[in-house]
Amino acid sequence: MSDTPSHVPVKFKMPKWVRGPQDFVGGLALMAIAAFALWASSDLQGMHGFSFGAGTAPRMFGVLLLGLGAAVALMGLLTDGEHITIYAWRGPLFVSLAIISFAITIRPLGLVISAFASFIISALGTPETKWKETIIVGICLTIGCSLLFPYALGLPLQLFPRFLVQ
Amino acid sequence: MTELFSNLALGFGVAFTPVNLLLCLIGALVGTLVGVLPGIGTIATVAMLLPITFGLPPVGALIMLAGIYYGAQYGGSTTSILVNIPGEATSVVTTLDGFQMAKQGRAGPALAIAAIGSFFAGCVATVLIAVLGAPLTKLALAFGPAEYFSLMVLGLIFAVVLAKGSVLKAIAMIVFGLLLSMVGSDIETGASRMAFNIPELADGLGFATVAMGVFGFAEIIRNLDHGAEMDRNLVQQKITGLMPTKKDLKDSFPAILRGTALGSILGILPGGGAVIASFAAYTLEKKIAKDPSRFGRGAIEGVAAPESANNAAAQTSFIPLLTLGIPPNAVMALMVGAMTIHGIVPGPQVMQKQPELVWGMIASMWIGNLMLIIINLPLVGIWVRLLRVPYRLMFPSIVIFCAIGIYSINNAPVDVVLAGAFGLLGYWLIKHDFEPAPLLLGMVLGPLMEENLRRALLISRGDWSVFLTRPLSAVLMGIAAFLLVLAVMPSLRKKRDEVFVESES
Structure with a gap:
């Protein structure tokens, strides 16, 4: 799935300090999705005693995704990576x-x-x-x-x- | 031993009447014809064809269903290989190498090997059920919630190890999938979660909807990208040989054996057995291959192993289905529905009370497999010719088939829109080099994982160490940890980077 055509020359411009824009933006977007999920499940009941509430698992995975998104974004900052190929419309x-x-x-x-x-x-x-x-x-x-x-x-x-x- | 033969004899005695054989043949043929339409996956096919069996007597209906099921599944594998649209979670892995083979003009051998591997696995698994059915049921009973949870963690780690790119991104995709599976009603309290009061979301996101979105629509959109024409022409112009060569058979035979063994074992474990089996078989092949970099670029073992594994697992998963009443995947859940309509309630009693039905069904599964190979080996050439249709005509047709397929599952227009949205998401994922396969696996296993996590913690009174103190669970967790370490180890890193560099140049 990841074999994006190699002869696409057009790239988004990114500030110099972002070394792997593809991962950086991808990570940020995952964090946004996680934040959205956390907001969407914020009205659900949490733990009561040692049993899970309806909202416990979504929040758990939401926080996990937030962390993973941050890690991906950080990798994009610190290591050289692919540029973002332009989106077709x-x-x-x-x-x-x-x-x-x-x-x-x-x-x-x-x-x-x-x-x-x-x-x-x-x-x-x-x-x-x-x-x-x-x-x-x-x-x-x-x-x-x-x-x-x-x-x-x-x-x-x-x-x-x-x-x-x- | 005598019991084994009498059981099988009973089954084949039920299944081997001319009428039943004919029903099976029709089922397999219709199942393949519908299943091979791109965008109409296994689930949609079985759901669509279910009503035509309602008028038949129970045994005949089940036998025809078995034919439909195998036909649909093989049709799903066909679209995985030819147009990169998996019909079901179990054939997601087949797309990885199958579609690459098609791109290299080797769609024919890929399709043939998928049929041969499935048939072989089906034969072995049928015998296995007869031999091991009763004793293995006891092992499955030793599985508590903690073990189920650890098993699924292991399955997900398999998916990570298997992913082509970064381990971190694959884990992120799994968690994203788990999060998506939370949409809908909470299993225990019934509270609506992240559904935003949309009635169609109350039942959760359908697997078929998401799968058709992130694989079907996303693939179409990506193919329309400027510069992707080259890729497509590759698929259309080179078609060399319809049948596998001697070398192909030699390469894939051990893979079929290993896939069958792994699939048979994992299929017995309830809860996503068949899904994990195909992923695990692929991972195993990649790990023991002399040159793992061939995988993901059209290695025939990468088609043979998972196809055999998922067929073996689908067959042996009848053990938990018949003894514990747990359907291992969405299609089997539909089959349970069909069985219930005919007055058969899967559960501990069914093997004793209605042996002729159970064994008849197991025998008919084998016959379904046989029909499949009879029908499909000659037809391989026709399916491959599908690839010659120019893409500018192919893609609007796939859009329509996908749309009708999704709509027909629930008769819900919202599902179609959702699949479209997931198509855009899938396109974005491809652009950022995130893989959709782990996401789907996370989504399929999510509900079961959450349920068992909750139960395990409830039983242990909130003590998280339960996953490490119960021996079976600890072993499973240990294997998972070991695999994860393997995946991030520097030596493996290098191989991954190698792939990366080449695709850049």
Whole structure:
């Protein structure tokens, strides 16, 4: 998973005293996640006597993650490490949009519309897309899914928009 | 000994009728076909296909389910190898070397070896259950909460040793996974934890949701990155040989043996046995290999060992399932659900009360394995051809399959959004060189770990030394500590750095 392409030249600029920016930022982010978890579980009951409360374990692991995040960040400060490769925006944006659009439309609009729409939206995620081809494949895939999931597998998926069916 | 044969004979007598064989074949075929769709993992496949067995008589239904289960699991391994999307926690390890093999054009041998290894492990484990079922049940009973907890610590340490990069970051990922597993209702008090009043979170984060996010969606997003085209073309253009060569078989045979042995032992231990088994088998192979740096770059042993181990463990985990009623993983939990529908409640009595069902099921597991190898060896070529589909068409299809798969598990749109969020998280993790596999293992074992930690401390009246004073637990903790020391030792460090330097140049 970690074989990030080596020929990406673009890097974030970081102050000189940060020797391993990848770890430094990663560690800080983990600390933030841990702090968030500690805040989120702060309303839960703690230890009573020697038995755990609902909040004991989350807090325990939260503190542990806070410490580990700090250690990772410290390693990033003190040892030479990788730079951060730049984040792409196009892929993440359109794939996320496709997923969100599927989630929003599957109930009211049914499988046919929502699967096809998500297919087209996620295809926007790369400049390589050839539209004619994509639309044809999208239509075929939508038909395939509409036959496979509700009929062949018997899943309770609605195919068409609710207002058309009623 | 006579008991052993009469038990097995009873089982095969039940399973070997033409109707049951046909049911098993259909199950394995359908299971594979659905399981091989990228993004629809083992859990989703079994959940989707469960209803088609409802109308059958109990034995027939269980036999068909066994076929579906093996088909789905093999389908999951197929997607692990071809598109780097594990369908289940047990096939996470398969992605490490399997996908690398696919990148090198050796997807065919990887798929074939996975099927062969699984079949071999299945055969051995079936005999093992028959021989050792009763005596080993007693050992499992010797496990108290403290031992369970130590066992899981050991499993997690295995995951750390196995991680490619820094030990520190791997431990951080495990703890992150444990923290994620805390979301939802508290097991004892029912208090809602970190769920922010979202009803879909009350049951906790689904494993399938998180797995599809950090592996499926994240992989897609990463592949869309500028400059990742090279990587993908590699997968698509070079496909050399569908069947393993003699050398492949020779290399992987000892690995299959070791994986089977390790898997059979770990599978008997309840609580994540099958998950730990595949991780442990991989670690073992890496440790005893002459050149450990090959692992993570397409070593065939790295596919053979964990695939055999997880199959062996899945088989032997029937012992705790049938005797203690503890399902070892999510899919087995679904199987328990199916058994309950047919009036079989797993537990101590089922072996005595309904022997023909138990042994019939064990026999059908073996038959399911056999069907799998019959169906899949000829089909390897077709699965591999999937790789030739250009990525610009492949990835939107995977997005759709993943979305439908996640949605169909609970019919919850929120799950789809959550998986998307975990996809972004996974992308971030990749960018910062954190590995998602330990995170998933932490998440799977989290609830069991917490439960047993709480119980152990309750029994010991708050005394933490209980993990070291109980002999079995102390041994497990000792092995864990030893492994951890091994992992941070300088000699190993050097090997890790070696990998690091090469990937930089």
